[in-house]
Amino acid sequence: MKFLRTITLAFKNIRTNKLRSSLTMLGLIIGISSVIILVGIGTGTSRDITSKVSSLGTNILTVSVNTDKALKLDDMNKIAQLPGVELAAPFINVNATVSKGTTTAGMVSVVGIDENYLGIRNYTLSTGRSISFIDVDNKSKVCVIGTEVSQSLFNNTNPVGQILKIAGDNYTVIGLLQAQGSSMGTNADSTVLLPITTAKYISGSSDIKTLFIKANNESSVNFAKLATENYLRTTLDASSDNMRVTTQQSMLDTMQSIQNTLILLLAGIASISLIVGGIGVMNVMLVSVTERTKEIGVRKSLGAKRSDILVQFLIEALVLCLFGGTLGILAGIGLGTAANAFGYTFAYSLNVVALAFGFAVLVGLVFGIFPAYRASCLNPIDALRQD
Amino acid sequence: MISMKEVSKTYLMGDTEVKALDKVNFSVEKGEFVAIVGPSGSGKSTLMNMLGCLDVPDSGEYFLDGIDINNSSDRELARIRNHKIGFVFQNFNLLSKLNALENVEVPLMYKGMSAKQSRKLAYEYLEKVGLKDREKHTPKELSGGQQQRVAIARALACNPQIILADEPTGALDQKTGQEIIAMLKELNQNGQTIILITHDTHIAQQVNRQVNIIDGQISDEPRWNH
Numbered sequence: 104m105k106f107l108r109t110i111t112l113a114f115k116n117i118r119t120n121k122l123r124s125s126l127t128m129l130g131l132i133i134g135i136s137s138v139i140i141l142v143g144i145g146t147g148t149s150r151d152i153t154s155k156v157s158s159l160g161t162n163i164l165t166v167s168v169n170t171d172k173a174l175k176l177d178d179m180n181k182i183a184q185l186p187g188v189e190l191a192a193p194f195i196n197v198n199a200t201v202s203k204g205t206t207t208a209g210m211v212s213v214v215g216i217d218e219n220y221l222g223i224r225n226y227t228l229s230t231g232r233s234i235s236f237i238d239v240d241n242k243s244k245v246c247v248i249g250t251e252v253s254q255s256l257f258n259n260t261n262p263v264g265q266i267l268k269i270a271g272d273n274y275t276v277i278g279l280l281q282a283q284g285s286s287m288g289t290n291a292d293s294t295v296l297l298p299i300t301t302a303k304y305i306s307g308s309s310d311i312k313t314l315f316i317k318a319n320n321e322s323s324v325n326f327a328k329l330a331t332e333n334y335l336r337t338t339l340d341a342s343s344d345n346m347r348v349t350t351q352q353s354m355l356d357t358m359q360s361i362q363n364t365l366i367l368l369l370a371g372i373a374s375i376s377l378i379v380g381g382i383g384v385m386n387v388m389l390v391s392v393t394e395r396t397k398e399i400g401v402r403k404s405l406g407a408k409r410s411d412i413l414v415q416f417l418i419e420a421l422v423l424c425l426f427g428g429t430l431g432i433l434a435g436i437g438l439g440t441a442a443n444a445f446g447y448t449f450a451y452s453l454n455v456v457a458l459a460f461g462f463a464v465l466v467g468l469v470f471g472i473f474p475a476y477r478a479s480c481l482n483p484i485d486a487l488r489q490d
Numbered sequence: 491m492i493s494m495k496e497v498s499k500t501y502l503m504g505d506t507e508v509k510a511l512d513k514v515n516f517s518v519e520k521g522e523f524v525a526i527v528g529p530s531g532s533g534k535s536t537l538m539n540m541l542g543c544l545d546v547p548d549s550g551e552y553f554l555d556g557i558d559i560n561n562s563s564d565r566e567l568a569r570i571r572n573h574k575i576g577f578v579f580q581n582f583n584l585l586s587k588l589n590a591l592e593n594v595e596v597p598l599m600y601k602g603m604s605a606k607q608s609r610k611l612a613y614e615y616l617e618k619v620g621l622k623d624r625e626k627h628t629p630k631e632l633s634g635g636q637q638q639r640v641a642i643a644r645a646l647a648c649n650p651q652i653i654l655a656d657e658p659t660g661a662l663d664q665k666t667g668q669e670i671i672a673m674l675k676e677l678n679q680n681g682q683t684i685i686l687i688t689h690d691t692h693i694a695q696q697v698n699r700q701v702n703i704i705d706g707q708i709s710d711e712p713r714w715n716h
């Protein structure tokens with residue numbers, strides 16, 4: 104009962120000093136909400152990237168070489184025969200403009216691929232058909248386009264069967280990719296896919312520098328990696344300097360560790376503002392103790408024990424922090440959700456909210472205990488004599 | 491009930507020692523109404539604070555209700571102040587944020603009484619001092635005399651063995667002061683032990699025992715039967 108009345112009293116005291124209390128709470132609100140926002144955006148972005156990377160499949164390997172000898176199309180079949188490897192697909196980037204009539208599609212990457220590529224990258228078509236080995240063999244002037252390209256050139260009408268111009272030549276659109284979003288530096292939605300033979304013709308070079316490999320399953324990834332590296336060493340004289348075989352898992356791991364560091368850093372920065380908020384609480388509580396020395400003396404003369412006074416001031420600090428903390432959490436979630444509208448990915452977990460709340464309580468305890476202790480130690484007669 | 495032997499208290503003011511209490515022997519029996527008189531700075535308040543366990547003597551013995559105060563812990567002293575002593579101060583010392591009823595409830599809360607019970611009891615005491623219609627008023631909204639009556643209700647709330655009143659009429663006009671004294675006298679007639687500090691010899695003469703204190707030394711007057 105005493106406890107309940109102490110809380111009521113704490114609210115009373117906080118209310119009598121409205122401005123002071125709100126300013127103190129503002130410090131906490133800023134601290135707590137920035138923890139939630141920064142960590143939320145950090146984890147949101149991280150989760151976003153992770154889900155995109157893992158949607159590619161954890162049994163995918165990316166190979167890039169920069170050797171004097173180049174990979175040829177024939178090598179694809181040989182690599183596909185390697186132990187642990189299921190499929191291998193080449194990938195070459197071509198510099199070319201894509202247009203239709205007078206409209207030019209901006210920021211489009213034109214890419215040469217073969218019939219295995221879509222399967223490896225888990226791309227699906229919304230209409231039409233994919234590039235087949237016949238297209239590759241025949242150097243057909245056909246293409247599969249992403250949604251953004253389709254939108255800018257065909258205005259939401261079905262692009263399949265229509266003609267567009269790539270590097271001055273006419274190409275028939277045979278398929279439309281489903282919207283994928285961007286991942287690993289390539290945005291499938293703004294891509295135009297051509298048979299690799301046709302792409303080579305446009306670019307004038309037959310070098311294949313990048314390829315995607317699909318391992319039989321997740322457990323054979325490392326095996327496939329070793330076999331591929333070995334193959335590249337023997338056929339291209341490649342060394343670890345000019346060859347890189349990356350597994351999705353290693354990529355994920357690297358990214359995750361970078362992101363974790365980043366989140367930790369953000370949380371650290373936000374925590375500093377929380378500590379500053381805590382110091383504000385301590386300051387206000389110290390002032391409050393000084394102002395209320397007489398009250399403490401009167402209470403002691405009426406039989407308040409040290410612990411009674413300690414608890415009274417501690418609860419006041421706690422109420423301040425809990426109040427500020429709750430508002431901070433609400434502000435954090437509110438602003439974070441608003442940030443979503445501006446293209447950030449904000450994710451809050453109950454864990455972070457609980458942690459922030461716990462932190463608010465901790466701040467209240469840590470920064471409230473000293474003033475409260477000081478109040479409790481006042482000699483009743485000295486306290487009473489104060490005006 | 492109260493027994494002090496050779497109690498001394500010295501304050502250091504710069505280099506000079508002030509003997510606020512000098513080997514004071516003092517005892518009070520149950521049911522007495524004692525007035526302590528003496529010039530300003532003679533040590534009356536010091537004695538009162540000592541009696542009320544707000545302060546501890548430098549030397550000497552103090553027994554209250556058989557308890558050795560010198561050897562009591564902080565916690566025990568707080569309990570004694572709560573259970574056995576009721577203070578009435580010159581400047582009332584009510585808590586300004588609380589209303590009259592809540593002020594009377596404070597010592598009951600520290601006693602550990604439930605909210606419901608303490609509310610009821612506090613109300614009874616307010617009624618006793620004639621302020622039942624002022625329960626919701628804060629100290630600011632009460633006259634000096636009314637505030638002192640709330641303070642008396644608060645002092646009585648825990649049913650203390652002894653009431654210590656340090657110049658309770660000092661901040662009041664003659665008439666209101668006399669009302670407060672009358673109230674204390676009535677309490678005494680019902681068996682309440684009271685120690686009263688006053689400058690007013692007229693008031694001191696109305697009670698059954700007067701104690702003079704000069705320069706920290708006590709000279710007991712013969713008992714005055716009223």
Ligand SMILES: Nc1ncnc2c1ncn2[C@@H]1O[C@H](COP(=O)(O)OP(=O)(O)OP(=O)(O)O)[C@@H](O)[C@H]1O
Binds near residue numbers: 503510534
């Ligand atoms: N905290 C203190 N520090 C130093 N000296 C003190 C302190 N408290 C009291 N004194 C000194 O002790 C002496 C007695 O003080 P006390 O307050 O007991 O006097 P009093 O009889 O109550 O006076 P008054 O009638 O004016 O209230 C005084 O000389 C005072 O200066």
Ligand SMILES: [Mg+2]
Binds near residue numbers: 534535536
């Ligand atoms: Mg005095």
